[in-house]
Amino acid sequence: MLFDTHAHYDDEQFDGDRDALLSSMNENGVALIMNAASSLASSRAALALADKYPFIYAAVGVHPHDAKDMDGDTLPALEALLRHPKAVAVGEIGLDYHYDLSPRDVQQRRFQEQLALAESVGLPVVIHEREAARDVLDILGRFPRVTGVFHCFSGSWETAKLLLDKGWYLSFTGVITFKNARKSHEVIVNMPRDRLMIETDCPYLAPEPVRGRRNSSLNLKYTAAKAAELLGISAEETAALTTANGKRFFGIG
Numbered sequence: 218m219l220f221d222t223h224a225h226y227d228d229e230q231f232d233g234d235r236d237a238l239l240s241s242m243n244e245n246g247v248a249l250i251m252n253a254a255s256s257l258a259s260s261r262a263a264l265a266l267a268d269k270y271p272f273i274y275a276a277v278g279v280h281p282h283d284a285k286d287m288d289g290d291t292l293p294a295l296e297a298l299l300r301h302p303k304a305v306a307v308g309e310i311g312l313d314y315h316y317d318l319s320p321r322d323v324q325q326r327r328f329q330e331q332l333a334l335a336e337s338v339g340l341p342v343v344i345h346e347r348e349a350a351r352d353v354l355d356i357l358g359r360f361p362r363v364t365g366v367f368h369c370f371s372g373s374w375e376t377a378k379l380l381l382d383k384g385w386y387l388s389f390t391g392v393i394t395f396k397n398a399r400k401s402h403e404v405i406v407n408m409p410r411d412r413l414m415i416e417t418d419c420p421y422l423a424p425e426p427v428r429g430r431r432n433s434s435l436n437l438k439y440t441a442a443k444a445a446e447l448l449g450i451s452a453e454e455t456a457a458l459t460t461a462n463g464k465r466f467f468g469i470g
Contacts, residue, residue, distance in 0.1 A: 218248035219441060219456050220463040221434040222388055223309075223343065223368045223416035226252050226273070227262035230420040230431055238433060239270055247434045248272060248460065251416075251467065253309045253343055253368070255280035257291055260298050267303040274467060275301070276308040276343045284327035285319035292330055299338050305467040307335040308343025309368060312356075315347040325356065332360045341365040341466060350376055366466060369418055370404065377404045381412055386466050388414040391424025391436060394443045405447045414466065415440045415459045 226235060242250065252267065253276040254260035263275035277298045279287055298304055310331045312324050319327075335342045342365035346353045350372060357363070366386040370377065377387060387408060393401045405413065415437060417423075423432035424439040438452070445455040463469075 218460060219246055219434070219437045220249040220251075220414075220460040221247060221417050221419075221437050222251045222366070222414045222459075222463045222467075223253050223390075224250050224419045224434055225255070225259075225421075226250070226266055226419075227254075227259050228420050231433075238435075239266075239273070242272065242434060245435050246456075247437060249274070249463065249469065250434055251276060251306070251463070253306075254278055255309065256283040256286065257294055260295065264298060264301050264304060267301070274303050274305050274469060276306040277301075277304045278306075278308045278310045278331055278343070279327060280309055280345060281311055281313040281324040281328065282316065282318040284324045287327050287330075292334060295331070296334060296338065299334075299340065304340075305469065306341050306343050306365070307331055307338075308365070309345045310342060311345035312349035312353050313345060313347045314349040314352075321352075325352065328353075329356055329359070332356070332363050335365075336360055336363050343368050345369075346372075354379065366414060368416060369422070371398075371401055372404075373400055374403050374407060377408060381408055386412045386414055386462065388416045389440065389444065390416055390418045390422045391428075391432065391440045392422055393447075394424040394439055395428075402447055405444060410448070410458060411462060411465075413444070413459060414463050415444060415455075 252263040260277040419432035
């Protein structure tokens with residue numbers, strides 16, 4: 218059984234069939250789903266899904282795209298939501314210099330505030346980083362007691378090693394099924410297996426052979442199969458390994 222450690226089922230792309238799709242997960246080999254938030258409203262929606270479905274858990278936080286919308290009430294509201302028993306991480310948070318939908322100084326300030334929140338509540342973080350690795354690593358260095366996972370990791374082995382040496386986890390999407398994913402393949406082969414997780418980031422980043430379509434956790438099997446090929450183990454062993462890693466990371470019994 219698989220654990221999709223990063224999904225967005227509160228996204229409007231699922232409005233037409235969300236319940237039917239989620240109700241089919243267990244029979245299709247998906248045991249657990251982590252729904253990652255992107256805003257305060259998304260955090261509330263993620264927890265509503267976690268309340269409705271026993272196999273869904275939530276990460277609560279504000280994405281760098283939405284950092285510009287945070288105000289003085291946002292952090293106290295997030296802190297209150299993190300008291301929910303199925304809120305098991307702060308995220309997704311970080312920096313995105315590709316789209317720059319929030320000013321960079323605002324992204325950095327809100328990122329630091331949410332890292333401080335994670336430190337205060339004792340939860341791991343889910344990191345979004347795009348074209349901002351140096352600044353993300355610099356800011357994380359100011360919070361040595363905070364640990365977490367870099368979701369949708371696509372960096373070099375050198376960057377991966379810096380994170381792994383500090384106890385961080387790395388999570389990979391269906392992008393690893395693409396022909397040009399050589400850097401990710403190198404990381405997966407060389408990293409400690411007990412720090413590897415897989416995800417869909419659905420509805421985005423559908424793997425081969427369904428690339429270009431709306432993604433869902435039903436497609437996680439393709440990512441697992443590619444990881445298994447790279448590791449030289451069976452798909453079943455990969456599913457068991459990554460599920461155990463995800464449960465340990467998020468503290469799910």
